[in-house]
Amino acid sequence: MTTVASDSAPKVQKRRFRLGVLGPLIALALLLILGTALNGNFLTFANMANIVARASFIGIIAIGATFVITSGGLDLSVGSMAAFTAGMIIIIINALAPTLGTGIEVIAVGILAGLLIGSASGACNGILVTAGRIEPFIVTLGALGIFRALITFLANGGTLNLNFEVGWAYEPVYTGDILGIPVPIIVFFAIAIVAEVVLRRTTFGRHVAAIGSNEQVARYSAINVDRVRLLTYILQGLMVGVAAALYVPKFGSANSSTAVLWELQAIAAVIIGGTMLKGGFGRIWGTVVGVVILELIGNILNLQSLISPYLNQAFQGAIIILAVLLQRTRTNQR
Amino acid sequence: MKFVKYSAVAVAIAGSLGLAAPALAQTVIGVSVPTADHGWTGGINFFAQQAVERLEATYPELDFVFQSAPDSTKQAADLEDMVTTRGIDALVILPGDPDAMTASIKKVKDAGKWVTVVDRELSQSGIEDLYVAGDNPGLGAVTAEYFKSRLPDGGKIVVLRGMPIPIDAQRVDAFKAGIEGSGIEILDEQFANWNRDDGYKVMQDFLTKHAEIDAVWCQDDDILIGVMKALKEAGRENEMWVVGGAGMNQIIKMVGAGSEQVPVDVTYNPNMIAVAIDVTALHFVAGLQTNGRYIIDSTLVTPENAAEFDYEGTPF
16 A cells, blocks of 8 residues: 655745845845935935945945955955056046047046056056965055055155046046936946856856865866966956046046055955955955945934044944854855 | 835834924035144144034024045045035035045035135135135245344254145245345255154254254144154254244244244144134125135244134144
8 A cells, every 4th residue: 555645745945034145235224224314315316326426436446356355365455556547547648638639539548548557457466466376465465555655656745636628528427427327336337237247157257256265176176276366356456447547537636645445445345245255255246235335334424413423434344343243154054 | 025014114214204304494504624634634623613613603594514534535425415415505625635626626616505615725716715724925934034033144944844735835935935045045855744753754864964953944833843852852952943833732832931942933723714614604694795715814923922822722
């Protein structure tokens, strides 16, 4: 006699409440609610557009940092690299303005130069890390000092100013909008979408995660570890170039205190978003949320008078620690 | 589903909170200054807050938004927030980096707000409605007159400059023009960035390089503190006298007490921020036309008039 198999269908795994994944989103929602409670103008399109546009500088750099960190590396030089690249863009545009005029051609050349210089700087970091076999922390720490000194030297201790007429022509790159959305936001989101696709769907992205997860295993799996690593640093440099190209029209100048400590904000945004600092897993949309959260904290502190805005970095630090704590519990559920 | 319910409730609460505040016909004036990274900016912060409190008490129809920013990125963000979410009608700003802030300030002007710029001129003229500053060339000229009176037969001096920005150049150029033909020789000049540590280092170098110095001009009292420390450590305080600037309280008191080492001071009063805020407020509460340039004199502070510049409670 066959017993009828009990019709206990395999239990459908209940979707567990993954705090690590939803954490950043919950934090974002909470901050939005807090901001609205503090000031009626908070949730307006104008204010939100300001916040995301401001966040786009660090955000674009942080997207590059996501790749580097996912591959198990680190790049501390991005702030100084951004200042140096912005300075070079200004110098190149100012030098070419007499010959090329003050219109779109000289701006295009300037932006292109910025991208190339950023990528080349990233490549320098990458070569020292891969071929030189030096710790990324040390290489990029040295690079941080070198780039900062270079921009100070180029500006002769003062400030590099962009040629005024070119400045007016270049300004729409930051202040202009397409269909009402500011250009920096569009660039930011476009890069984020492409980066997410690259990290999740392409072989390169898989290799990046593999290297960060376990370098030896990746090497034995015939992944060209050095080449992939070098490419992440070049990508980071390229992102720094894009950020610098967006920075120049907003401030029109570069000096030794430009982009100071941007690297810490970028890395903080990456961690808050859920990418693991030790590598192996990266989340681009998490980085985007992280950057917006950091900018929102500053904005909200500006709206109220109970807590001093000087404590901004204290809150940022607290959130980073919280994010890492959530990550630790999350590794069990991965 | 529960999550949706909770978040809906939360949004409803937030929405009601947002509508709670009643609207009054207020004029909102935004004040944006750099954070106190050196003594003078500490004075700016103090006098700005003092002026804000005083004016809020005197004129109930005025509201103020006060922000200080450590760098241009934050200062630009503050300006955006003031216009978008705080709804300011006017802006009084001391731009930490005037070149970097020019575009952001222009945006505020283009949004139809009144703009007052304090102390540091923007890289483009015609943006601000009101410009309030000290008299940088005057500071150099007044100091030069004093040096000529103390060293009528000439002498050897060293000069410690500020940061390599235009107002420093204005001061030094005016000073050099003032001492021309008097026989006073500038042995050496270097940037000391208006802070004590750099002043200390530069003065130490000067003392090593030059055996004979009659006097020191360091144009700023923060630098002067560093210079005096270097002189004390080298044991050469009695060889030379020092003139600073900006009117730091500690130095004003020394001048008032008749110090030989620091015989005079020259004002570059951080209280100018209060002048700027007051004059801007006058435009709104009394409907006065206050567009223009208001240059506050740089006065020589001697033991006779030192008491006038001894402000109570100032951190500078």
